[in-house]
Amino acid sequence: MADQPTIADLAPRIARGEIRSEKLTEDALAAIAKLNPQLNAFITVTADQALASARHADKEIAAGRSRGPLHGIPISLKDLIDMEGVPTTAASRLRAHHIARRDAPVTARLREAGAVLVGKTNLHEFAFGTTTEDSGWGPARNPFDATRSAGGSSSGSAIAVKTGMSIASVGTDTGGSIRIPAAACGVVGLKPEWEEISSAGVVPLSRQLDHVGPITRSVEDAALMFDVMRGKPAAATETTTLWGKRFAVLGGYFLDRLDEHVESNVLAAIERLRNAGATINEATLPHAAYVAPVYLHLVLADAAAYHATMLHERSAAYTPNVRLRLEMGRYVLAEDYVRALRGRAVLTREIELALDGVDALLLPALAIPAPPLGAAAVPVKGGQEPVRSAMLRCTQPFNLSGHPAISLPCGSTPTGLPVGLQIAGRRRGTSDLLRLARAVEAALAPPA
Amino acid sequence: MTLEQWLEDARMDAFRRKLPELAELLEGLAKSTAVLREADWNDDASGCKEGEEESK
Numbered sequence: 289m290a291d292q293p294t295i296a297d298l299a300p301r302i303a304r305g306e307i308r309s310e311k312l313t314e315d316a317l318a319a320i321a322k323l324n325p326q327l328n329a330f331i332t333v334t335a336d337q338a339l340a341s342a343r344h345a346d347k348e349i350a351a352g353r354s355r356g357p358l359h360g361i362p363i364s365l366k367d368l369i370d371m372e373g374v375p376t377t378a379a380s381r382l383r384a385h386h387i388a389r390r391d392a393p394v395t396a397r398l399r400e401a402g403a404v405l406v407g408k409t410n411l412h413e414f415a416f417g418t419t420t421e422d423s424g425w426g427p428a429r430n431p432f433d434a435t436r437s438a439g440g441s442s443s444g445s446a447i448a449v450k451t452g453m454s455i456a457s458v459g460t461d462t463g464g465s466i467r468i469p470a471a472a473c474g475v476v477g478l479k480p481e482w483e484e485i486s487s488a489g490v491v492p493l494s495r496q497l498d499h500v501g502p503i504t505r506s507v508e509d510a511a512l513m514f515d516v517m518r519g520k521p522a523a524a525t526e527t528t529t530l531w532g533k534r535f536a537v538l539g540g541y542f543l544d545r546l547d548e549h550v551e552s553n554v555l556a557a558i559e560r561l562r563n564a565g566a567t568i569n570e571a572t573l574p575h576a577a578y579v580a581p582v583y584l585h586l587v588l589a590d591a592a593a594y595h596a597t598m599l600h601e602r603s604a605a606y607t608p609n610v611r612l613r614l615e616m617g618r619y620v621l622a623e624d625y626v627r628a629l630r631g632r633a634v635l636t637r638e639i640e641l642a643l644d645g646v647d648a649l650l651l652p653a654l655a656i657p658a659p660p661l662g663a664a665a666v667p668v669k670g671g672q673e674p675v676r677s678a679m680l681r682c683t684q685p686f687n688l689s690g691h692p693a694i695s696l697p698c699g700s701t702p703t704g705l706p707v708g709l710q711i712a713g714r715r716r717g718t719s720d721l722l723r724l725a726r727a728v729e730a731a732l733a734p735p736a
Numbered sequence: 737m738t739l740e741q742w743l744e745d746a747r748m749d750a751f752r753r754k755l756p757e758l759a760e761l762l763e764g765l766a767k768s769t770a771v772l773r774e775a776d777w778n779d780d781a782s783g784c785k786e787g788e789e790e791s792k
Binding site: 584 | 762768
């Protein structure tokens, strides 16, 4: 799959009038028309609005009123995020007739920065899954192999960015839903610190674990999007060197059950960072084995509370698997929810300790390559691993703790499926994480 | 409530609501809950685990 231009590549050319936003938008819409019937990345395409926005952007830029690097750039939104006058379906037929009354703050900020919104992307229904097999609009498909999942829940966003249907996208991440599809589709996904980007106007899964963030073609683009989405002027990220930077590889639970090709790519990437001058240590989370049960009890109960009325009144409108998972949440006892809250505090403290004395943590983003659609389990090291737990195990901890984390491509399997490296940084340090990730991205780039 | 009692009640409720597939999922949830309840951060009214909590 050919490399696509980044925002950072295009922005100066748009500002100089060498490329028109209208042309970029037409190209994105043509890619949607060509590829969406197969990949199913979009639920709603806002072609007329997008072309009108693009023409308006071209006029403003020609008149010397550039709004910054996102001005005129075609961008998509996960269909969990409100865009005024357009349905927010959450990939559920339950919400097929919903129309957003106003933009979510993150949408408004992108519009204000001049972004051209081309449409709303497919997801696992109500963001409650990692494969996007359960969507009221049908499964999204991996651009590298259409028989496989593109991850989830923000799969449509990652597909769109990889294939040229949009140049960047906005996703959400409750247990890994930005980083997992980014890893499965070979793009960059940033989960900022919790509430660093407003989640108002975004359909919740678990308000205490939900994060909003960008999916892009480069770390630099993620930084540009992050600035705008949090209400700051977009500024170019400074570059840094890896020389003297200190990382800790999170071992144990996070490395024990990896697909062999994921493991070899991630370990090779870590070796390249060492060769570039970084110091690599090891760290563990003593209670890592509790990440999944803590996460499960919180997200199930939070989701069940939000969906309780609709489960009672319109249960048949949900996809069967999502309905059952939501129903399961209604049986979580309050006492177990409290145990999970205490576990969350323990795990957060352990992540803080693991970050003590290092710049960032390293681990895979996704323990397995993109799984076949319909698979309940996949082979890992001679055994069978349930798909859902395999997909979530490396990303969930940072939703529980709220630390920023980013996934970036670090190689591929022999059959060409992408592998993602995850870097987790300190709280109040998302910009530092992005600078570091940019240096990692440069160190991992194939030789020119 | 013991986990066994909770699971029995929950499964019966699922069948009563004509959701037999839910009963299987509840067994998986029960396994996860068992792990959660065994975690060493959980204290109890006997006071026997207070020292462990302080040392964490």
